[in-house]
Amino acid sequence: MHDPRPGLRRASRALAATLAYLVLASFTAREDGAAAASTADALQRLQAGNVRFVRAVAAGDVPVLEQSGATATPVAAVLSCADARTAPEIIFGAAPGDLFVVRSLGQVVDRAVVGSLEHAVESLHVPTLVVMGHDACSAVTAATDSHTSALSAHLDYLVKAIRAGLPHGAADQQDVRGAVLANVEQVINDLLGASPALRAAVESGRLTVAGAYYESGTGKVVFSSPVGRTTSW
Numbered sequence: 331m332h333d334p335r336p337g338l339r340r341a342s343r344a345l346a347a348t349l350a351y352l353v354l355a356s357f358t359a360r361e362d363g364a365a366a367a368s369t370a371d372a373l374q375r376l377q378a379g380n381v382r383f384v385r386a387v388a389a390g391d392v393p394v395l396e397q398s399g400a401t402a403t404p405v406a407a408v409l410s411c412a413d414a415r416t417a418p419e420i421i422f423g424a425a426p427g428d429l430f431v432v433r434s435l436g437q438v439v440d441r442a443v444v445g446s447l448e449h450a451v452e453s454l455h456v457p458t459l460v461v462m463g464h465d466a467c468s469a470v471t472a473a474t475d476s477h478t479s480a481l482s483a484h485l486d487y488l489v490k491a492i493r494a495g496l497p498h499g500a501a502d503q504q505d506v507r508g509a510v511l512a513n514v515e516q517v518i519n520d521l522l523g524a525s526p527a528l529r530a531a532v533e534s535g536r537l538t539v540a541g542a543y544y545e546s547g548t549g550k551v552v553f554s555s556p557v558g559r560t561t562s563w
Contacts, residue, residue: 393425393426393427394426403427403454403455404427404428404429404430404450404454404456405428405429405456405457405458406428406429406430406456406457406458406459406460407429407430407431407432407447407450407451407456407458407459407460408422408429408430408431408432408459408460408461408462409432409433409434409437409439409443409447409459409460409461409462409517409521410431410432410433410437410461410462410463410464410544411433411434411435411436411437411462411463411464411467411469412433412434412435413435413464413467413468415464415546416462416464416544416546418431418462419431421544421549421551422551430450430454430456432446432447432450434488435469435488436463436467436469436470436473436488436491436492436513437461437462437463437513437514437517438469438487438488438491438492438517439491439517439520439521439524443521444521444524444525444528447459447521447525447528448525448527448528451527451528451531451536451537452527452531455536456537457536457537457538458537458538458539458540459521459528459537459538459539459540460539460540460541460542460553461514461517461518461521461539461540461541461542462514462541462542462543462544462551463510463511463513463514463541463542463543463544464510464543464544464545464546465506465507465510465543465544465545465546465547466506466546467506467510469488469489469492470492470506470509470510470513471506471509472489472492473489473490473492473493473496473509473513474493474496474505474506474509476493492509492513494516495512495513495515495516495517495519495520496509496512496513497512507543510543511541511543514541514542514543514554515541515554518539518541518557521539522539522557532557538556538557539556539557540553540554540555540556540557541553541554542554
């Protein structure tokens, strides 16, 4: 007899992703003609959004993470840009707990990022790591302009880290897509170069690493070939 449970679980995850998107959309929606929220307005919107979420959880309309002590089993880890428009959970239609997400502007790697991803691979046994860039990335755009003046030393660190991975002479060319793809490749190299644990996981076949490029106009994500094979965008 056919077991309907896998299909029901897939349908439940799809419904959960849709509901999560609607919750987020209702939170971010503004009234027509409304100006940008002030600090107080922003906090009130967060509080109001949480009230709606609590009601949805109580009604069983959205899933929540398992209680403390349960084992998380994400299907993949995603390192993506911190740009608010590129939330991996929404882009990949994922339910809570499906993804282990780490974000920084331009996917720039530091010790916190490496340590977080090592935890995902070594402790949570995530089998796949995706490094995802996106179109019109402001951090990468700044890196392609050699005349960019940083707003702070910390932002300057991000821009310099991205610029270091661009092809020779890419600065001032304003080829943002090419720069994003080059940055994704460099980030993968940086991760594997900085982490013996991640490198060993790839070499043993326990981990697949791939680059990705998110197109905001269509919502499509274009993946690269996994590390260890011929890379082709």
